[in-house]
Amino acid sequence: MNKKSFLDLTVFDSNSLREIIKLSDKLSRERFLLGDVLKQKIIALIFLKHSTRTRVSFEVAIRELGGSAIFLGRDELQIGRGEPIKDTARVLNGYVHGIVARLYGHDSLIELAKYSSVPVINALTDYNHPVQILADLLTVYQEFKTFKVKWAYVGDGNNVARSLVEAASIIGFELYIASPQGYELEDEFKEKYRNFDFIKFTNDPILSVKDASVIYTDTWISMGQEEEKEKRISDFKNYMVSSQLFSYAKDDAIFLHCLPAYRGLEVSEEILEGERSRVFKQAHNRLHTEKALLWSIYSGYLSDKILLK
Numbered sequence: 001m002n003k004k005s006f007l008d009l010t011v012f013d014s015n016s017l018r019e020i021i022k023l024s025d026k027l028s029r030e031r032f033l034l035g036d037v038l039k040q041k042i043i044a045l046i047f048l049k050h051s052t053r054t055r056v057s058f059e060v061a062i063r064e065l066g067g068s069a070i071f072l073g074r075d076e077l078q079i080g081r082g083e084p085i086k087d088t089a090r091v092l093n094g095y096v097h098g099i100v101a102r103l104y105g106h107d108s109l110i111e112l113a114k115y116s117s118v119p120v121i122n123a124l125t126d127y128n129h130p131v132q133i134l135a136d137l138l139t140v141y142q143e144f145k146t147f148k149v150k151w152a153y154v155g156d157g158n159n160v161a162r163s164l165v166e167a168a169s170i171i172g173f174e175l176y177i178a179s180p181q182g183y184e185l186e187d188e189f190k191e192k193y194r195n196f197d198f199i200k201f202t203n204d205p206i207l208s209v210k211d212a213s214v215i216y217t218d219t220w221i222s223m224g225q226e227e228e229k230e231k232r233i234s235d236f237k238n239y240m241v242s243s244q245l246f247s248y249a250k251d252d253a254i255f256l257h258c259l260p261a262y263r264g265l266e267v268s269e270e271i272l273e274g275e276r277s278r279v280f281k282q283a284h285n286r287l288h289t290e291k292a293l294l295w296s297i298y299s300g301y302l303s304d305k306i307l308l309k
């Protein structure tokens, strides 16, 4: 495995995570600040699931850093016909300088990284979504000039929720995760965070949102769960982020959603389109944070400090 691979947020400590977010903030004002660190570098984007934000923001980030991207969807690759990921990794090693991968099982990502001599960046698995949380942190930092406000995530105990918990444990912000019974994060995961008393897991959405500054949700039906749609809609019905639920938050609270959003399910139209919503800024921040991440991997400038902790 290449030591610069980015599979989850735990490669960061608190200082290095803050540092990358502050660099991203600068990039949001000065888009070409970092030069062409990816000059003559080609990055493969393996996407076995759909994507709008992650795919486009990575492609733009790679190009703006002077590199080129090759998009490889499920239908383009022999993976779609059963070629093992470890063989794909060893073939791509000879062609490209990095791989951004969106896969189903997290084990496949670990296998890909294990057999890759080039850096592998996690673009979402069923288990986690660390590059999303970089953009979320930037959005909160830009709004409040600190990360240390109360965050409430209301919804499925899924990939986004896991990466949020990781971020909270690294930076030390208060985080409530409120999920319906049967959709909580698994006990084994929660056990790892038992000693972090500022991270709370509950079934009570009102308790989670009370006096929070950041209200966050995600789809109730993640990619790969389409067959459970009807049951999930019924089981999650009391967890919509509506104006009523939002009224328990602080007056200056903001609404975040990684998108795509399903109006009338996990969030009401009124909240998504309302004046406290920052979802499009959050989506735009994907570009700045991914550029900072790529730059830190390929420039070597931050690698000793951040990625090889």
Ligand code: CP
Binding pocket: 050, 051, 052, 053, 054, 055, 124, 132, 258, 259, 260
């Ligand atoms: N939030 C996010 O990762 O969006 P995409 O699925 O469109 O990439």
Ligand code: NVA
Binding pocket: 124, 126, 158, 159, 160, 218, 219, 221, 222, 223, 258, 259, 260
């Ligand atoms: N939890 C969602 C996130 C989409 C960006 C999914 O995995 O489909």
